[in-house]
Amino acid sequence: MRVTGPDGRAAEVTTGATAGEALGALDLRRGQVVVAKLDGELADLDVPVADGQTVEPVPADSDQGRHVLRHSVAHVMAQAVTDLFPEAKFAIGPPVADGFYYDFDVERPFTPDDLEAISSRMHEIIREDQAFRRRELDPDEALEVFADQPYKREIIDRATRQGAVSGEEAGDVDPDAGGAITVYENVRADGSVWPDLCRGPHLPTTRWIPAFSLQRVAGAYWRGDESQPMLQRIYGTAWESRKALKQHLELLEEARKRDHRKLGRELELVHFPEELGPGMAIFLPKGAIVRKEMEDWIRAETLRRGYEPVYTPHVAREELWETSGHLENYAELMFPGMELEAANYRLKPMNCPFHIMAFTSRTRSYRELPLRISELGTVYRNERSGVVNGMLRARGFTQDDSHIFCRDDQIVDEVAGCIDFARDVFATFGLGEASRIAVSTRPAKAFGTDEQWATAEQQVIEAVQRTGLEYETDPGEGAFYGPKVDVHARDALGREWQLSTIQVDFNLPERFDITYAGEDGAEHRPFMVHRALFGSIERFFAVLLESTAGAFPTWLAPVQAVVVPIADRHHEGAEKVARTFLARGLRAEVDTTDDTMGAKIRKHQLAKVPYQLIVGDEELEAGTVSVRPRRGEQRKGVEVEAFAEELAREVGDRVTE
Structure with missing residues (x-):
């Protein structure tokens, strides 16, 4: 049987070969391939390839590869939750930008200790190397599989009897499946299964999950409707390597530091x-x-x-x-x-x-x-x-x-x-x-x-x-x-x-x-x-x-320059320096607080002021300032009028850093 790669190269494979075997024959397994494309459509690696089909790899570090990875991890998380909380009812668990979530109906809100236990159980499931197995059922069979899961039954009913599938449910039910309901089963070592509605595709087995992290819990109404039950939504993220996960978590930490509500409060904006x-x-x-x-x-x-x-x-x-x-x-x-x-x-x-x-x-x-x-x-x-x-x-x-x-x-x-x-x-x-x-x-x-x-x-x-x-x-x-x-x-x-x-x-x-x-x-x-x-x-x-991070370019900054007198006797001269900048329409202030010089400088650094202008005896006598920029080296002996002109030009040109 003959198959073709995306670059036009062809290879002979045995009749009934899977997408994964065809990728190997075409020498297309560059990086960790998680699923395949058959004639442009995503497919599991164990799907048989037809004679003459085009087969393409989907690497784990691609957008589609990460989508499949995160959807697979969402299934593992739902399995872990139902293992630990047998009465839990599970709703939907789609991949989203940079992660995934799953909604659960449980008797009480999840705690941080619960998240830790769920994560531990997920690691056990991953080590068990459970296969993701696809099945197609008719609606009545699917309703029987999910007899004790009301949210899954509602999705099946809406899809098959009402013809209505919401965007979040699109990953659960394939509207093009010709009336069949697709289910993916996590196959345990003893042969028992944990099933979930899903159109797929998925990773071959849970062992293919390299790195994940559970992040937080939030409340979410079923279907976003306040008249519906409040569910517990667990958010997580998954990546193609531990290194990629580490980088993402570092990015999230930096994003938390930059949250506009936090910075808005700290910078009094x-x-x-x-x-x-x-x-x-x-x-x-x-x-x-x-x-x-x-x-x-x-x-x-x-x-x-x-x-x-x-x-x-x-x-x-x-x-x-x-x-x-x-x-x-x-x-x-x-x-x-x-x-x-x-x-x-x-x-x-x-x-x-x-x-x-x-x-x-x-x-x-x-x-x-x-x-x-x-x-x-x-x-x-x-x-x-x-x-x-x-x-x-x-x-x-x-x-x-x-x-x-x-x-x-x-x-x-x-x-x-x-x-x-x-x-x-x-x-x-x-x-x-x-x-x-x-x-x-x-x-x-x-x-x-x-x-x-x-x-x-x-x-x-x-x-x-x-x-x-x-x-x-x-x-x-x-x-x-x-x-x-x-x-x-x-x-x-x-x-x-x-x-x-x-x-x-x-x-x-x-x-x-x-x-x-x-x-x-x-x-x-x-x-x-x-x-x-x-x-x-x-x-x-x-x-x-x-x-x-609150360090607005100078033309946008609330205070563009703050004049910092070294001692109380320099206040009057500092006010005169500030007036030079104010006369040019620049936003300048004078720090006349009783703080020490070191405390003043740290305060204005934290306030992200673009320029601190230090004045003491030497500067006032010479008509200069020491310019301490938010970024870069300090400049001493800068003539006041010259720097006012320089700053006005930077603001007028709307220079961005």
């Missing part, structure tokens, strides 16, 4: 009082300065690029949200209504309907298009408390929101322009080039015809191609009113963040029946491009704070 509720933050004076610099820059850039500013209210009558479709498609993320003067009002979750109202303030002509309307608009979304994460996932936040009203033939230019604008945002704030461009296509719940969606998706792809950037497709992740482009960036720790969003909309103009007068004198329907480049001020601020 932001405050999260319980009285406000989850997902709401107060920018303290130092944080407000950073935010103001962000807002000033984006406002100036939008004006320079031809946008027109507006200000809109925070609430509107429900009729507006009925027309826009938000009450139909977005109600679960909207705050409850308020009744006032016999009318119901809603806090705005988005700014777009308000900008449409600005467009309809008078008759528009084709000569005005593209009309670019912009606003730093605050919105409110009723995110579930379980997903709220400081300013990274908030309930109240401000978007640098813009809506471009344009003709069909202008869409590609406008979307491409927005992508280029996003790239400038990343470069200016020190995040470098975009790390990922994702085109999101039509979701299951959407407005518009197939033809409208196909046209809009092609226009978005053409716009991305025009920028010269590579892109990926995220099927079904578009907004309900049109396809979108998400632009991602990497921070200093290598973590990827989705920040900028650009969306093409052919639905809202139709729902609001907005038109412009064309060159032919007739009325025409415009298209809309939605775009937010920071994403939200709060989220972008949090990403910057964590990426810089």
Whole structure:
């Protein structure tokens, strides 16, 4: 029997050879291969290969390899939990970015001691070298296998009788399996099995798991619904080697040190009082300065690029949200209504309907298009408390929101322009080039015809191609009113963040029946491009704070220079030095506290102040300062005016470190 490798090389293998044997014959086993691809589809290594099939290896250190590894470890963890807690009911356990989790219904919350015991049992299962064995069952057989597992039975029922499989359940049930339910069994040494729903593939045996770590426990409602039972979710991570795991855990520790909530408190930037509720933050004076610099820059850039500013209210009558479709498609993320003067009002979750109202303030002509309307608009979304994460996932936040009203033939230019604008945002704030461009296509719940969606998706792809950037497709992740482009960036720790969003909309103009007068004198329907480049001020601020560890570039820093007098007699001279910097619009302070020199220097180092300017008798007499930068060598005898000019130039050029 003949098989082919991805490079076109062929080999003869015996009839009935497995994918693993074929990989060996093709000499493709480079690195630790965990599963194979047969004609592009993932498959277990023990799957028989058909004559003429193309066989590819999937190494453990690839994204797909890690996905398979983590899903396999999730099964082992669930087996360990049910071994130790026989009454536990297990729900779902998918791999996620950098790890995995599994949800359990147990009598009491798991403790740190429980996690340690579960981890120990997992190591025993790994040493037992249990095989992962795939079986296909009909629905009734599967229901019998999971007779005492209500969550698994619900998944089977939804998949086979209701035809509904959620994203998290997609790893449990294969919608393309032709009605069969796939189960993977961990085969113990005595022949008994531990079964779990899974579409696979998996590692050959548990012994192939090289390194894992259980991390924490959290509560999670079944299906994310607060009316459903609260489950215990155990998070873990798994990697292709102990070295890779060690590096990841070190990265997590560094990320914990940089958590924006922790740094925001330590550096007196932001405050999260319980009285406000989850997902709401107060920018303290130092944080407000950073935010103001962000807002000033984006406002100036939008004006320079031809946008027109507006200000809109925070609430509107429900009729507006009925027309826009938000009450139909977005109600679960909207705050409850308020009744006032016999009318119901809603806090705005988005700014777009308000900008449409600005467009309809008078008759528009084709000569005005593209009309670019912009606003730093605050919105409110009723995110579930379980997903709220400081300013990274908030309930109240401000978007640098813009809506471009344009003709069909202008869409590609406008979307491409927005992508280029996003790239400038990343470069200016020190995040470098975009790390990922994702085109999101039509979701299951959407407005518009197939033809409208196909046209809009092609226009978005053409716009991305025009920028010269590579892109990926995220099927079904578009907004309900049109396809979108998400632009991602990497921070200093290598973590990827989705920040900028650009969306093409052919639905809202139709729902609001907005038109412009064309060159032919007739009325025409415009298209809309939605775009937010920071994403939200709060989220972008949090990403910057964590990426810089609070050491903002000088142009963003709340205090750009602090003058540190050596003794009390130098206070007056230090104030004069500070005024030199203040006169140039720089943010300078004088430290007149009673702390020792050493204590002052350490304090401002911890506060991440870019420059400390030391002044004593010698400096005041010569009109100089000793410049102690946040990074680099100290410079003595630097003339005050010269350094003020140097600092003003660094700030004006928005230099990033």
